[in-house]
Amino acid sequence: MSYPTGKKMDDVMKRFFIRIAILLGVPLLLAVAVNLFRPTSLDWIAKEAYEIFQDCPEATAQAEEVQVEFVRSHATSLLWVDARSEELFAVKHLPGAVNVVYDTLFPVAEEDLHNLQSISKGKTVVVYGEGGIGKLLADDLASQGMVGVKYLNPQFDWKTLLMGEMP
Amino acid sequence: MSGHEKKRFYGILTMIALPLRVYIGVVFVLASLYKIYDPYAFALSIATYQILPLWVINPFALLLPWVELLVGITMVLGYWTRESAALISGMMVMFLIALTLALTKDLQMSCGCFASQEAADEIGVHTIYRDLAWLGAALWTLIFDDGRFGLDGWLSYRNKRNHAV
Numbered sequence: 001m002s003y004p005t006g007k008k009m010d011d012v013m014k015r016f017f018i019r020i021a022i023l024l025g026v027p028l029l030l031a032v033a034v035n036l037f038r039p040t041s042l043d044w045i046a047k048e049a050y051e052i053f054q055d056c057p058e059a060t061a062q063a064e065e066v067q068v069e070f071v072r073s074h075a076t077s078l079l080w081v082d083a084r085s086e087e088l089f090a091v092k093h094l095p096g097a098v099n100v101v102y103d104t105l106f107p108v109a110e111e112d113l114h115n116l117q118s119i120s121k122g123k124t125v126v127v128y129g130e131g132g133i134g135k136l137l138a139d140d141l142a143s144q145g146m147v148g149v150k151y152l153n154p155q156f157d158w159k160t161l162l163m164g165e166m167p
Numbered sequence: 168m169s170g171h172e173k174k175r176f177y178g179i180l181t182m183i184a185l186p187l188r189v190y191i192g193v194v195f196v197l198a199s200l201y202k203i204y205d206p207y208a209f210a211l212s213i214a215t216y217q218i219l220p221l222w223v224i225n226p227f228a229l230l231l232p233w234v235e236l237l238v239g240i241t242m243v244l245g246y247w248t249r250e251s252a253a254l255i256s257g258m259m260v261m262f263l264i265a266l267t268l269a270l271t272k273d274l275q276m277s278c279g280c281f282a283s284q285e286a287a288d289e290i291g292v293h294t295i296y297r298d299l300a301w302l303g304a305a306l307w308t309l310i311f312d313d314g315r316f317g318l319d320g321w322l323s324y325r326n327k328r329n330h331a332v
Contacts, residue, residue: 016250023251023254026233027234027236030237031230034233042225045225046222
């Protein structure tokens with residue numbers, strides 16, 4: 001196997017790069033032509049960002065569960081966070097509660113997190129909601145760095161609280 | 168090593184390059200087909216890597232499959248072999264960088280290389296090894312395939328014969 005040298009090498013290199021240009025140029029022409037006549041052609045410059053499927057958020061920290069006794073003893077220093085939908089929150093919610101809707105697909109928005117952190121100063125955040133969403137939201141908040149966040153025991157009849165009664 | 172032995176040794180290296188060249192060419196042709204058929208799906212795959220800016224994604228999705236198809240065909244035929252092998256090596260390096268970045272970001276996705284892999288085969292270290300093997304095959308062709316077992320060789324032989332006549 002011998003390799004060219006000198007002027008012959010220059011010619012070889014020149015031919016090499018011309019061929020590379022052709023191997024890129026022909027596909028460019030084909031791409032333009034085929035895309036032009038394709039019934040559902042793709043815009044050469046995307047107008048909107050692609051919707052990329054993200055993994056569901058996984059909690060990396062666990063919030064603490066609290067019982068009735070805790071609610072009774074800290075009644076004045078609690079900040080209730082309602083994890084339910086806006087509609088259910090609008091119908092009825094615990095006095096002073098803030099609504100942070102839990103979404104299984106997305107973690108809590110940074111803006112919501114900052115708001116929550118600013119209004120919860122000196123208070124204990126306790127999350128509640130139907131099924132297990134209280135725990136899920138609390139775990140999500142804890143995973144995002146919120147300290148001391150707790151959730152109400154799902155067995156606890158928090159709906160009686162909604163009626164203004166303390167168990 | 169004597170001149171004759173050297174020639175024989177390089178002849179063996181060139182012979183090894185033949186199946187590697189055809190194999191990598193077929194891989195590129197097959198990889199290009201679904202991307203040409205559905206450029207939107209390929210554009211989405213590129214976007215999932217979260218590497219390229221939005222304005223580059225569609226030109227990339229439209230052009231790259233045609234380059235893959237053309238160099239795949241030329242590799243199989245042994246036409247402009249070194250140039251095709253150089254382009255394939257460049258693409259493989261590009262794919263390897265993209266895969267490595269996606270793995271460091273812990274993205275759970277298919278590599279978007281073949282239609283049949285969609286959703287079924289997540290990228291992982293095995294994808295890196297596979298691409299490294301393909302890069303090796305392309306580099307082997309680039310270095311050792313002198314074109315004697317392909318159209319390059321046949322055209323060169325025909326030219327020489329015509330000049331001799």
